[in-house]
Amino acid sequence: MNVRRTLVGVVAALSLLGVPAAALADHTQQLNVGTELVRQQAGGKPWIVNLSLGATLGSTDGVVPSPVNHMVFRFTRGARVHPEAFGTCTLQILEQKGAPGCPKSSRLGSGKATANALQQNFPATIDVFNGPQVGNGHKLLIYARALSTVVIPLEGTLTKTPGKYGYKLDLPVGRIRTVGDNDAAILDFEVTVGGIGRKGVPFIEAPTSCAKPGWPFLGTFTYADGSSGTSAASINCLLKATNR
Numbered sequence: 001m002n003v004r005r006t007l008v009g010v011v012a013a014l015s016l017l018g019v020p021a022a023a024l025a026d027h028t029q030q031l032n033v034g035t036e037l038v039r040q041q042a043g044g045k046p047w048i049v050n051l052s053l054g055a056t057l058g059s060t061d062g063v064v065p066s067p068v069n070h071m072v073f074r075f076t077r078g079a080r081v082h083p084e085a086f087g088t089c090t091l092q093i094l095e096q097k098g099a100p101g102c103p104k105s106s107r108l109g110s111g112k113a114t115a116n117a118l119q120q121n122f123p124a125t126i127d128v129f130n131g132p133q134v135g136n137g138h139k140l141l142i143y144a145r146a147l148s149t150v151v152i153p154l155e156g157t158l159t160k161t162p163g164k165y166g167y168k169l170d171l172p173v174g175r176i177r178t179v180g181d182n183d184a185a186i187l188d189f190e191v192t193v194g195g196i197g198r199k200g201v202p203f204i205e206a207p208t209s210c211a212k213p214g215w216p217f218l219g220t221f222t223y224a225d226g227s228s229g230t231s232a233a234s235i236n237c238l239l240k241a242t243n244r
C-alpha cells in the first residue's frame with residue numbers, strides 16, 4: 001500500500017466533507033470568577049469587595065492547548081475601581097528588580113497558575129501590582145514566577161466601557177520560551193485582587209444593584225494557532241463575608 005497516496009486521499013475526502021484535515025480538537029476555556037465581601041459600608045455606600053478572577057484552558061481531546069497570547073476580561077457594570085488610591089509600579093521596575101522592587105502600596109493581590117512545557121506541568125506564583133495611568137486607561141501589572149528562575153512580567157490595560165460591562169482588562173501575553181523554539185502553555189490561573197488604599201479607599205467597590213442571575217463577566221482568549229474562544233460567568237447577587 002502506498003501510505004502517502006492513502007493519506008492524500010484521506011485529506012481530500014475530509015476537505016470535500018468540510019472537515020479540517022488537521023486535528024479536530026478545539027480549544028476549551030472556562031472563566032472562573034468570585035467575590036468576597038470585605039466590609040459593608042454604612043449610609044448606602046457600595047460594599048467593599050475583593051475579586052477572584054481565573055480561567056482554565058484546555059482542548060476537547062485533552063491535549064495541551066496552543067499557548068494563549070491574548071486575554072480580554074470584561075467586568076460587570078456598576079462596580080467602581082479606584083487605582084488612584086494606590087501606589088504605582090512600572091513594567092520596567094518589574095523586569096529589572098522583580099516584585100520586591102515595587103512599592104508595597106502598589107500591591108493589589110496574588111495568585112497561582114499552572115503551565116505546561118515539554119509535556120510537563122509546573123506551578124507558578126503570581127503577584128499583581130497597580131501601574132500608572134495612561135490616557136483614559138490604567139495599567140495593571142502581573143508578575144508570574146515559576147521554578148525560581150522563570151519570570152513572566154505582563155502588562156494589561158484597564159479601561160471603562162459602556163453597555164453591559166463597565167470595565168475591560170486587555171492583557172497581551174508574550175511567548176513563554178522554553179528549550180529550543182518550544183513555548184509553554186498556560187493551563188490555568190487564579191488571582192485575587194482588592195485591598196484598601198490611601199484614606200481608606202478600596203480598590204474595588206461592588207455595584208449597588210443586581211439583577212438575576214447575577215453580575216456578568218466575560219473572557220475572550222486568543223491562541224498562538226490563530227483560534228479564539230469566549231467564556232461567560234456571573235457572580236451571585238448574594239455576597240458572602242470574609243472570615244478575618
